[in-house]
Amino acid sequence: GENVEQHPSTLSVQEGDSAVIKCTYSDSASNYFPWYKQELGKGPQLIIDIRSNVGEKKDQRIAVTLNKTAKHFSLHITETQPEDSAVYFCAAENQAGTALIFGKGTTLSVSS
Amino acid sequence: EAQVTQNPRYLITVTGKKLTVTCSQNMNHEYMSWYRQDPGLGLRQIYYSMNVEVTDKGDVPEGYKVSRKEKRNFPLILESPSPNQTSLYFCASKQSSGANVLTFGAGSRLTVL
Numbered sequence: 001g002e003n004v005e006q007h008p009s010t011l012s013v014q015e016g017d018s019a020v021i022k023c024t025y026s027d028s029a030s031n032y033f034p035w036y037k038q039e040l041g042k043g044p045q046l047i048i049d050i051r052s053n054v055g056e057k058k059d060q061r062i063a064v065t066l067n068k069t070a071k072h073f074s075l076h077i078t079e080t081q082p083e084d085s086a087v088y089f090c091a092a093e094n095q096a097g098t099a100l101i102f103g104k105g106t107t108l109s110v111s112s
Numbered sequence: 113e114a115q116v117t118q119n120p121r122y123l124i125t126v127t128g129k130k131l132t133v134t135c136s137q138n139m140n141h142e143y144m145s146w147y148r149q150d151p152g153l154g155l156r157q158i159y160y161s162m163n164v165e166v167t168d169k170g171d172v173p174e175g176y177k178v179s180r181k182e183k184r185n186f187p188l189i190l191e192s193p194s195p196n197q198t199s200l201y202f203c204a205s206k207q208s209s210g211a212n213v214l215t216f217g218a219g220s221r222l223t224v225l
Contacts, residue, residue, distance in 0.1 A: 001171075004153075041126065043116075043202055043216035044155070081215075089154060096164070097143045098213060099145070099170060104154040 002094050006103025013080050016112045021091035023103050025074040025104040032093040033066060033073045034088045034100065044089060048075070080110045115138045116217035118203050124223045125193055133188040133220045135203035142208045142213075144186040149173065149200040151220075158201075161186055162208075178190040 003026040025033075031052040036044035050057045050064045050073065057064050066073040071104050077084055087107050091100040107108075116137045121184055126217030128164075137144065145160035147170075149168040161180040175197055179191040188196060 034212070034214070037214075041218075043218045045216070046213060049212065071181075097212075098143075098168070099157045100155075102147075102154040104152060108213055 002092050002099050002101040003032060004090060004092050004103045006090050006106060008106060009104065010107045010109070011110045012109045012111065015080060015110055017080055017081050019084070019108055019110075021073075021075045021088055021090065021108075022072060023074070023092075023094040024070075025101075026071065027092070027095065027097040028068075028071060030092040033064070034091050034093075035062075035064060035075050035090075035093065036089045036102075038089065038105075039086045047088075077108075080108075082110050082112050084108060085110045092109045099104060114215070116203055116205055118201070118217040118220045120220060121218065122124055122221050124225065126196055126225050127159070127221070129190050131190050131193060131222075133190075133203075134202055135186045135188065135217060136184050137186075137203075138184065138185065138214075139205065139207075139215070141205035142183070143179070143211070144203065144205045145214070146178065146186070147175070147189050147202045147204065149202060153200065158188070166171040190222075193222075195224050198224045199220060 001048045006023045034049035037047045038044045090103045146158040147155040159178040161167045201220045203213045206214045
């Protein structure tokens with residue numbers, strides 16, 4: 001079945017710097033790759049997603065890139081702000097569309 | 113407001129005492145699922161349901177039961193909880209098994225003593 005590896009597990013940046021989180025997946029049949037942000041005491045919230053027919057997608061300060069050949073995808077946050085501090089999860093949807101397989105998460109800390 | 117609602121949000125119980133965590137969505141979604149989140153392990157799927165009366169096991173179903181008698185509700189049942197079921201539980205839903213965007217509830221933190 002699908003396996004998703006996520007790195008790094010923790011990331012500390014200064015306000016205004018960029019942050020990059022990387023994930024790899026194992027099942028080449030996966031076609032959907034969402035990123036979730038989880039703030040303390042809350043459920044994961046979708047921040048951006050990408051499908052396998054697209055190589056890059058941007059939404060203001062957030063971008064995701066996908067390399068299907070290498071089976072990896074990355075989250076890029078530019079001009080980080082303290083409110084970006086949270087746990088970020090990458091995921092890959094299984095081929096049947098019945099489950100998201102999550103990475104173990106990255107705790108991002110943005111200091112001002 | 114479109115949302116997934118879980119109850120209780122926090123629960124402390126003892127080994128062997130049956131409990132149910134309720135989940136309700138108001139988006140008329142066909143698909144619903146339960147995940148558990150543990151430190152260093154991310155989120156793992158327990159059970160999912162593609163529609164009313166259709167449920168199936170996820171990656172970690174041992175010790176859990178579910179039912180889907182109505183479209184909006186998908187309760188998680190722990191018949192005889194054990195300490196290794198101490199975890200943070202999330203219910204989630206999406207339009208259908210073919211759709212992608214999964215919406216999560218706020219979570220239920222369960223402690224089994």
